[in-house]
Amino acid sequence: MQDTNLLLQIGLGHYLVLSAILFCFGMIGLLLRRNAIVILMSIELMLNAVNLSFVAFSKYLAQQEGQIMVFFVMTIAAAEAAVGLALAVAIFKRFQEVNIRFFEHLKG
Amino acid sequence: MNHSILMAILLLSPFVGFLINGLRYKKHNGTAAGTIATVAVVISFLSAILLVADLAQMPHESRVITANFFDWISVANLHINASFMVDPISAIMILVVTGVGALIHLFSIGYMHDDPGVAKYFAYLNLFLFNMLILVLGDSLPVMFVGWEGVGLCSYLLIGFWFTDEEKAAAGMKAFVTNRIGDAAFIIGMFILFLSFGSLNFYELNALAPAASLSWLSPVTLGTLFLFIGATGKSAQIPLYVWLPDAMAGPTPVSALIHAATMVTAGVYMIVRLNPMFLAAPNTLMIISGIGAATAVFAATIGLTQWDIKKVLAYSTVSQLGYMFLACGVGAFGAGMFHLMTHAFFKALMFLGSGSVIHAMHHEQDIRKMGGLRKELPITHWTFVVGWIAIIGLPPFAGFFSKDEILAMAYHSPFGSQLLWGLGALGAAFTAFYMTRLMCLTFWGKSRVDHHHVHPHESPWLMTLPLIVLAFLSAVGGWLGIPKAISDILPGNPENFLEHWFDGVIKPIPGMHEADPSMEWTLMGISVGIALIAAALAYHFYVQRPEKPEKFAKSIGPIYKVVYNKYFVDEFYFGAIINPLVRVSKDIWYYIDVNVIDGATYGITNLVRGAGQFARGLQNGNIQVYAMYISLGMVATLLFLLVR
Numbered sequence: 001m002q003d004t005n006l007l008l009q010i011g012l013g014h015y016l017v018l019s020a021i022l023f024c025f026g027m028i029g030l031l032l033r034r035n036a037i038v039i040l041m042s043i044e045l046m047l048n049a050v051n052l053s054f055v056a057f058s059k060y061l062a063q064q065e066g067q068i069m070v071f072f073v074m075t076i077a078a079a080e081a082a083v084g085l086a087l088a089v090a091i092f093k094r095f096q097e098v099n100i101r102f103f104e105h106l107k108g
Numbered sequence: 109m110n111h112s113i114l115m116a117i118l119l120l121s122p123f124v125g126f127l128i129n130g131l132r133y134k135k136h137n138g139t140a141a142g143t144i145a146t147v148a149v150v151i152s153f154l155s156a157i158l159l160v161a162d163l164a165q166m167p168h169e170s171r172v173i174t175a176n177f178f179d180w181i182s183v184a185n186l187h188i189n190a191s192f193m194v195d196p197i198s199a200i201m202i203l204v205v206t207g208v209g210a211l212i213h214l215f216s217i218g219y220m221h222d223d224p225g226v227a228k229y230f231a232y233l234n235l236f237l238f239n240m241l242i243l244v245l246g247d248s249l250p251v252m253f254v255g256w257e258g259v260g261l262c263s264y265l266l267i268g269f270w271f272t273d274e275e276k277a278a279a280g281m282k283a284f285v286t287n288r289i290g291d292a293a294f295i296i297g298m299f300i301l302f303l304s305f306g307s308l309n310f311y312e313l314n315a316l317a318p319a320a321s322l323s324w325l326s327p328v329t330l331g332t333l334f335l336f337i338g339a340t341g342k343s344a345q346i347p348l349y350v351w352l353p354d355a356m357a358g359p360t361p362v363s364a365l366i367h368a369a370t371m372v373t374a375g376v377y378m379i380v381r382l383n384p385m386f387l388a389a390p391n392t393l394m395i396i397s398g399i400g401a402a403t404a405v406f407a408a409t410i411g412l413t414q415w416d417i418k419k420v421l422a423y424s425t426v427s428q429l430g431y432m433f434l435a436c437g438v439g440a441f442g443a444g445m446f447h448l449m450t451h452a453f454f455k456a457l458m459f460l461g462s463g464s465v466i467h468a469m470h471h472e473q474d475i476r477k478m479g480g481l482r483k484e485l486p487i488t489h490w491t492f493v494v495g496w497i498a499i500i501g502l503p504p505f506a507g508f509f510s511k512d513e514i515l516a517m518a519y520h521s522p523f524g525s526q527l528l529w530g531l532g533a534l535g536a537a538f539t540a541f542y543m544t545r546l547m548c549l550t551f552w553g554k555s556r557v558d559h560h561h562v563h564p565h566e567s568p569w570l571m572t573l574p575l576i577v578l579a580f581l582s583a584v585g586g587w588l589g590i591p592k593a594i595s596d597i598l599p600g601n602p603e604n605f606l607e608h609w610f611d612g613v614i615k616p617i618p619g620m621h622e623a624d625p626s627m628e629w630t631l632m633g634i635s636v637g638i639a640l641i642a643a644a645l646a647y648h649f650y651v652q653r654p655e656k657p658e659k660f661a662k663s664i665g666p667i668y669k670v671v672y673n674k675y676f677v678d679e680f681y682f683g684a685i686i687n688p689l690v691r692v693s694k695d696i697w698y699y700i701d702v703n704v705i706d707g708a709t710y711g712i713t714n715l716v717r718g719a720g721q722f723a724r725g726l727q728n729g730n731i732q733v734y735a736m737y738i739s740l741g742m743v744a745t746l747l748f749l750l751v752r
Contacts, residue, residue, distance in 0.1 A: 030735055100731060 015056035022049035129231035142217030145230035236262035290341015297334030317385035339375025360463030397437025404430030408538035440517035480555030509586030544646035
C-alpha cells in the first residue's frame, strides 16, 4: 500500500523538475565539452528532457497531441544523430580526434 | 505696342545677346561677336525710347508703366512679383544705360577686336546690361537686389577679365568682397523695412514711410541707413570706395560702362527711387550728405597725385559720386539724378577717350610717358576737351548745370549748410586742377612719348564715333536742367525740363525757400571762378613750368607722400581689419575646427567603429559561444517571466 501511495504522490511537478534537471545537464554538456560525440549526446539528452515534459503534460492534461509531438522529436533526433555521427566519423578519420574545433576545416 | 511686350524686349534683348555670345565663347571673330552684342543693346535702346515716349504722353500725375510677369516669391505675408516699372526716374536711367551702353559696345568692337576672349567679353557685357536693367526697372527692393547682385557679378567677371594676370584677378576679388559688405547691409535694410512696414514695394514703402517717427532708432532711419551702407559699397563711397580704383584693371570700355556711367550710380538711383522715405529720415540724410561731401573732397585730393590715366579718372568718379550723394543728402534728389546723367555722359566720354589713348599708346597708361598727343589724336583730343570743360563745370557744358545745382542746393536747402557748400566748392577746385593736369600731361605740352617704340595713331571710326556722340551729349546734356536764374535772362525763358519731368515722383524739399537770384549768381560766379583759377594754376604748373610740381611736392614732402599713397587707407584696412580677420580665422581653424569640429566627427566615427568591433567579437565562429548566447537568452526570458 505504502508503495502505491508513494507512486500516486508523484505529480506533474516531479516530472517537470526531472525534465528541467536533465535539460540543464544537457545544456552544460553542450556548452562545456569539446568532444563532438559528447555534444551530440548532450543534445540528445536535452531533446529527451523536452520529450519527458511533453509526455507528462500529455498525461496530466489528457491530450494526445503531446505524445504525437514526441514522435516527431524522436524522428528528428535520429536524423540529426545520423548526420552528426557521419560528420564525427569524417573528422575522426582525418584528425584521429573529434574535437569540435576541427569542424572549421569542413568549410570550403 | 503692348507695354509688357516692349518691356520684355527691353529686358531680354541683352540676355539673348548674352546667350548667343556665351554659347559661342570659343569663337575669335571679334566683329561678329561685337555686332551681335551691339545690335542686342540697340534693340533695347529703341524699345526704351518707345516706352519713354509713351510715358511722356501720359497725364502727369499717373506717369507709370508697370509690367507684372509672374509671382516670384509668395510666403506668408511676403508677396514679391517679378514686376517692372518705368516711371520718370527709371525712364532717365534706362535711356542712359542702354544709350551709353550701346555706344560703349560700339567702341568695344574696335578696342577688343584682337583679344582672344572677345566673345566672352561681349557676353559678359550683355549680361551686365540685362542685370542693370533689372536693377533699374524692378518695382520692389528684392527685384532690384537681383539686378544689384547681378551687376556685381558681371563687374567681378569683367574686372578680372584678363585673369591670367594675378593682380587683375585680385582686383576683381577685392571689388566683389567689398561689395559683399555693402550687400549684407542692403539685405539687413530690407529686413528692417519689411519688419516694420510689411512690404518691399517701392510705391507702398514711399507711401507708408512719411508717417513713421523721426528718432535715430526708428525703423525708417535704421532701414535707410543700412540701405545707404549698401549704396556706399556699390557706389564707392567712404568707407567702401577702395575697390573702384583697383577696378581699373578691367578693359577700359568696362571702366567706362560699369565703373563710371552705370553700375556705380546704382546706389544714387536706389536712394532717389526711395526719396520720400529718405526724406522721412533726416538723420540718415545728414549722414549721406556728410559722407558725400567728404568723399567728393577726399577722392579729389588723391586724384591730384596719381600718374595712371585711368586711376585719375577712377578717383574722379568716386569724387563725382560723392557730389551725387551730397545732392541726395541735402534732399535735392532731382539734382542728384541730373548729375548722375551728365556724369554718365562726360565720364563715359573721358574713359573711352582714355581707352583711345591707351589703344594708341600700345597699352601704356602712365601719363608721365605721354604728352603732346593732341597732334596725333585730334578727334580724341577735342572730344576729351569737351569732357574736360564739362567736368570742371564751365558753362554752357553739362557739368556746369548739374554741379552748380548741387552746390546751390547744398547752400540753400534746410538739410544743407555753408560747410557742405564749402566742401563741394573745394572739391570742384581740386577737380578742375587734376583734370587740367591730366589734359596737360596727356595731350598738351611737350611730347614725352618714346617714339622709337610707340607710334601713336588715331583710333578707327568705330571708336571715335561714340566719342563724338558722347561729346555732343556732354556739351548739351545740361540744358535739360537750366536753373531759374539763367533761364530768366535767356530769350523765351526755357523751363527747367528735368524739374518738370520729375514733378510728382521726386518730392520737393520741405521748408525750402525761394532762392534769391543775386545769391544764386554769386554762388555760380564763385564756383566757375575757382574752377578757372584752379585750371589756370594747373596749366601753369604742368605746361609752362613743368619743373614746379616736383619742387612743390618736395616742399610739402610728408603730406604729398600720404596723399600719393592714397592716405594709406588700403594699408589701414589690411592692418586693422583684413589681417586680424585672417589671423582670427586661422586660429579658429587650428583650434576650433581641428579640435572641436573634426574632433566631433572623428568621435562619432570612432564610436561607430568601436561598436562594430564589439559586435564582430560576438560573432567569433565558435559554435559553443553561440549556444551560450541562446542559453543566456533563454535564462533571461525565464527570469523576465518569473519576475513579472
